[in-house]
Amino acid sequence: MFYREAGQFRTSYAQDTQLLPLRQDRVGMLVVLIAAVLIPFFANDYWLGAILIPWLILSLVALGQNILMGYAGQLSLGSAGFMAVGAFACYNFMLRIDGIPFVVAVVLSGVCAALVGIVFGLPSLRIRGLYLAVATLASQFFIVWALDKFGWFKNYDPSGVITAQPIVMFGHNFASPGEKYWVVLVIVVVLALLAKNMARGSVGRGWMAVRDMDVAAEVMGLSLLRTKLQAFAISSFYCGVGGALFAFAYLQTVEPSAFTIELSFRILFMVIIGGLGTIMGSFLGAGFILLMPIFLNVLVHSLFGKSVDATVASSLEQLVFGIMIILFLIYEPLGLARIWQLTKERLRLWPFRH
Amino acid sequence: MNVPVQPSILQSSERAFAIGAPILELDSISLRFGGVHAITNVSFNVLEHEIRAIIGPNGAGKSSMLNVINGVYVPQEGTITFRGERISGMNPPLAARLGIARTFQNIALFKGMSVLDNIMAGRYLRTHANFLEVAFQLPRARREETQNREAVEEIIEFLEIEHIRKTPVSRLPYGLQKRVELGRALAAEPKVLLLDEPMAGMNIEEKQDMCRFILDVNDHYGTTVVLIEHDMGVVMDISDRVVVLDYGKKIGDGTPEEVRSNQNVIDAYLGVAH
Amino acid sequence: MGDIFFFVEVLVAGLLSGVMYALVALGFVLIYKASSVFNFAQGAMVFLAVLSFVGFMELGLPFWAALPVTIGMMVLVGMATERFVLRPLVSQTEETLLMATIGLAFVIEGLAQFLWGVDVRNLDLGIHDEPIGWVMDTTGMLISQLDIMAGVVAGIMVTALALLFSRTKVGRGLRAVADDHTAALSIGIPLKHIWMLVWATAGVVALVAGMLWGARSGVQFALVWVALKALPVLIIGGFTSVPGVIVAGLLVGASEKVVEVYFGPYFGGGVEVWFPYILAVLFLLIRPEGLFGEKIIRRV
Numbered sequence: 001m002f003y004r005e006a007g008q009f010r011t012s013y014a015q016d017t018q019l020l021p022l023r024q025d026r027v028g029m030l031v032v033l034i035a036a037v038l039i040p041f042f043a044n045d046y047w048l049g050a051i052l053i054p055w056l057i058l059s060l061v062a063l064g065q066n067i068l069m070g071y072a073g074q075l076s077l078g079s080a081g082f083m084a085v086g087a088f089a090c091y092n093f094m095l096r097i098d099g100i101p102f103v104v105a106v107v108l109s110g111v112c113a114a115l116v117g118i119v120f121g122l123p124s125l126r127i128r129g130l131y132l133a134v135a136t137l138a139s140q141f142f143i144v145w146a147l148d149k150f151g152w153f154k155n156y157d158p159s160g161v162i163t164a165q166p167i168v169m170f171g172h173n174f175a176s177p178g179e180k181y182w183v184v185l186v187i188v189v190v191l192a193l194l195a196k197n198m199a200r201g202s203v204g205r206g207w208m209a210v211r212d213m214d215v216a217a218e219v220m221g222l223s224l225l226r227t228k229l230q231a232f233a234i235s236s237f238y239c240g241v242g243g244a245l246f247a248f249a250y251l252q253t254v255e256p257s258a259f260t261i262e263l264s265f266r267i268l269f270m271v272i273i274g275g276l277g278t279i280m281g282s283f284l285g286a287g288f289i290l291l292m293p294i295f296l297n298v299l300v301h302s303l304f305g306k307s308v309d310a311t312v313a314s315s316l317e318q319l320v321f322g323i324m325i326i327l328f329l330i331y332e333p334l335g336l337a338r339i340w341q342l343t344k345e346r347l348r349l350w351p352f353r354h
Numbered sequence: 355m356n357v358p359v360q361p362s363i364l365q366s367s368e369r370a371f372a373i374g375a376p377i378l379e380l381d382s383i384s385l386r387f388g389g390v391h392a393i394t395n396v397s398f399n400v401l402e403h404e405i406r407a408i409i410g411p412n413g414a415g416k417s418s419m420l421n422v423i424n425g426v427y428v429p430q431e432g433t434i435t436f437r438g439e440r441i442s443g444m445n446p447p448l449a450a451r452l453g454i455a456r457t458f459q460n461i462a463l464f465k466g467m468s469v470l471d472n473i474m475a476g477r478y479l480r481t482h483a484n485f486l487e488v489a490f491q492l493p494r495a496r497r498e499e500t501q502n503r504e505a506v507e508e509i510i511e512f513l514e515i516e517h518i519r520k521t522p523v524s525r526l527p528y529g530l531q532k533r534v535e536l537g538r539a540l541a542a543e544p545k546v547l548l549l550d551e552p553m554a555g556m557n558i559e560e561k562q563d564m565c566r567f568i569l570d571v572n573d574h575y576g577t578t579v580v581l582i583e584h585d586m587g588v589v590m591d592i593s594d595r596v597v598v599l600d601y602g603k604k605i606g607d608g609t610p611e612e613v614r615s616n617q618n619v620i621d622a623y624l625g626v627a628h
Numbered sequence: 629m630g631d632i633f634f635f636v637e638v639l640v641a642g643l644l645s646g647v648m649y650a651l652v653a654l655g656f657v658l659i660y661k662a663s664s665v666f667n668f669a670q671g672a673m674v675f676l677a678v679l680s681f682v683g684f685m686e687l688g689l690p691f692w693a694a695l696p697v698t699i700g701m702m703v704l705v706g707m708a709t710e711r712f713v714l715r716p717l718v719s720q721t722e723e724t725l726l727m728a729t730i731g732l733a734f735v736i737e738g739l740a741q742f743l744w745g746v747d748v749r750n751l752d753l754g755i756h757d758e759p760i761g762w763v764m765d766t767t768g769m770l771i772s773q774l775d776i777m778a779g780v781v782a783g784i785m786v787t788a789l790a791l792l793f794s795r796t797k798v799g800r801g802l803r804a805v806a807d808d809h810t811a812a813l814s815i816g817i818p819l820k821h822i823w824m825l826v827w828a829t830a831g832v833v834a835l836v837a838g839m840l841w842g843a844r845s846g847v848q849f850a851l852v853w854v855a856l857k858a859l860p861v862l863i864i865g866g867f868t869s870v871p872g873v874i875v876a877g878l879l880v881g882a883s884e885k886v887v888e889v890y891f892g893p894y895f896g897g898g899v900e901v902w903f904p905y906i907l908a909v910l911f912l913l914i915r916p917e918g919l920f921g922e923k924i925i926r927r928v
Binding site: 014194198201203205209211213215218219222223234 | 424426445446447449450451455456458462463464465466467471474475476477478479481483485488489490491495496498499500502503504507538542
């Protein structure tokens with residue numbers, strides 16, 4: 001009875017197409033944003049540094065993956081590779097350009113990742129499905145190898161593990177977890193909003209058209225070349241920004257071994273479980289994948305009363321992830337986002353059933 | 355805005371857009387797939403503002419002909435002339451830019467999108483804002499979105515599908531899907547509309563509705579229509595001229611009455627060996 | 629003279645790797661031919677198979693008993709996969725099925741490690757990873773006995789499978805099932821039996837491949853990523869062609885070794901990690917259906 005549209009009329013197309021047409025949604029979003037900003041005053045460093053920051057960052061990367069896979073329908077297993085490009089690009093920009101503001105470096109890193117994404121996206125014009133997935137594997141392995149072997153990227157650092165520079169903007173050093181969290185929050189929220197706008201607009205329709213039936217899309221005048229490459233570019237941009245943040249705001253190191261194929265698979269799972277082709281799904285999926293191991297640990301602990309061996313825990317984790325993927329694909333292929341949407345619809349009707 | 359209802363058979367004097375010069379000319383088109391001769395030396399033209407039907411038994415090459423017109427297949431021989439200009443290297447995006455739109459025999463709607471989004475997608479060529487403008491919701495992007503929405507809503511009203519505009523197309527029954535596909539083709543404001551069996555699988559009422567829409571489109575917007583159709587009644591009723599194909603060759607070309615009494619055509623349909 | 633011998637040594641090592649890749653890839657081909665599904669979990673199955681085999685032996689089963697027990701287990705895993713993963717998703721897109729098999733891969737990997745732990749095991753097949761004496765003495769080339777035996781075994785299996793598919797009634801039945809389940813059923817092909825046979829064969833192939841690789845480099849999780857190398861092999865050879873996969877396997881194995889040895893040092897090594905994939909991409913751009921695969925024509 002609270003979540004009703006009665007009385008809210010939309011009298012223009014502009015109103016109909018706005019992001020949050022229902023007043024309750026707008027209020028809800030405002031509350032969420034305010035809460036998000038205030039969190040550092042209440043949460044401890046562990047929560048900030050080990051849960052919230054990686055959640056935001058991985059949601060961003062999952063968003064990038066979602067743009068490519070969910071909206072444009074191009075199967076990709078190389079997201080970690082593009083993250084690596086972003087991380088190393090950011091390191092190099094900060095290193096070689098004195099005084100560059102962090103945000104500028106991050107955006108430029110994203111652009112670098114986008115350019116690399118276009119190159120590795122070229123095969124998508126001739127190949128699709130599984131074959132494209134294998135081509136993206138090529139990008140994953142090659143990029144990580146190249147960043148590792150060509151010393152220039154690491155500034156010829158002999159130790160192999162580079163410490164990320166501090167995040168400095170407007171003369172302020174964002175050093176504490178809370179401050180890092182704010183930087184990440186702002187970047188992620190802005191980019192998520194941009195992604196949402198693109199997805200709902202003509203850009204997103206173009207991507208989905210290519211995904212669903214590319215012959216018909218061409219018949220309407222779409223250039224498959226431009227649309228697919230655009231999807232790769234934008235997706236890689238998001239992955240690159242995510243990678244830069246991953247290195248600078250989370251790991252505090254810049255190393256190729258952080259961006260393995262295992263990470264690419266995790267991101268793939270985030271997107272599948274979260275919901276392909278949705279923005280919300282990226283956040284939900286990232287949260288699920290991040291929190292599941294902790295939840296499992298707690299569950300086993302309470303069931304068996306003792307701590308679980310790390311290796312057993314990780315095999316259990318793998319087992320559960322795999323089963324969840326299969327279950328979601330069978331029963332709710334649209335993922336957590338769909339479940340969320342259905343819940344909202346039931347809330348709209350509450351207390352009635354239908 | 356209301357589109358006036360027309361009687362189902364238009365006399366030439368009642369047409370809003372008089373039939374004009376050839377808008378599309380196909381000359382000596384031959385199309386082969388390896389050893390299979392889909393089309394052999396077929397020539398015909400389509401006059402502006404007319405409704406041209408392509409008929410023939412199954413496998414005669416009708417869909418292939420449509421695919422050639424809009425560049426999905428490239429013929430080994432022959433030329434396509436559009437509005438007096440030879441078009442070499444026809445491909446689907448080029449056809450779209452020239453003003454040729456089409457529907458497909460097995461519905462080619464975008465299954466992941468709603469009716470509204472599908473038809474909005476058809477406005478692609480009228481959307482000039484780039485991705486950055488859309489991302490930042492800059493004025494041009496917002497303006498275009500609203501303008502396109504207005505144009506699409508007109509089409510939705512015209513096709514009487516207001517009640518399903520937000521429904522995902524995969525949930526719609528077959529007849530409505532075909533209607534949505536027509537709407538998507540119309541969204542491009544085409545000069546020439548290629549319809550591949552628009553009434554396949556429809557019952558009588560749906561067919562009547564579809565006929566009415568096609569005639570209204572032709573009458574109200576002046577769109578030239580080329581359609582493949584199996585229902586002879588429909589063909590006789592609504593088309594101005596007919597091309598008959600059989601085994602990839604043209605065996606008849608003229609008004610419905612002329613073609614109906616053509617012995618070759620009768621033989622082809624009755625399956626007489628020739 | 630020494631240079632040529634070195635090249636031959638590298639080449640032979642590469643070819644022998646290649647035969648093993650081909651063997652793993654064959655597992656993929658089997659499943660694909662029978663169900664049109666690309667089983668991403670094949671690598672995980674190799675891992676599970678050999679890990680279980682070693683595990684059973686550790687539990688006390690002798691070699692020749694552990695073998696059928698493991699194969700039986702793999703058949704069960706296969707049937708479970710068909711029943712709980714493939715069948716519910718039967719009408720979905722290729723991409724969905726692929727993602728489901730990725731999930732399956734994780735399930736099987738997790739299961740394997742959950743059951744048997746993460747320790748690296750050694751597998752002793754009785755033949756040692758030592759250079760063949762007389763070859764080394766006459767030519768100076770170091771060619772491992774184990775590698776040669778592995779190559780021979782793999783070669784035999786590959787040939788046997790190729791013959792099975794093309795010459796026998798069963799093989800024809802398999803191909804019919806791959807093309808169209810319903811049609812196959814309607815002409816009386818016993819679907820259930822065919823499935824069991826397919827999964828049993830795939831299981832045997834997985835086990836043999838796992839044993840050979842495991843004897844060489846130890847039974848460990850990294851085996852799963854080795855299996856990933858089978859992907860470029862499949863692409864280059866064509867997904868449905870047994871001879872194609874053999875040729876592609878040899879090609880990939882040989883080329884990656886040669887490139888690694890001769891060009892790797894300029895970059896600090898590691899080229900073989902990505903080289904087969906880039907090779908596959910190039911093949912895809914030039915010949916999308918692979919060396920021997922079937923051309924796909926899309927009807928509009």
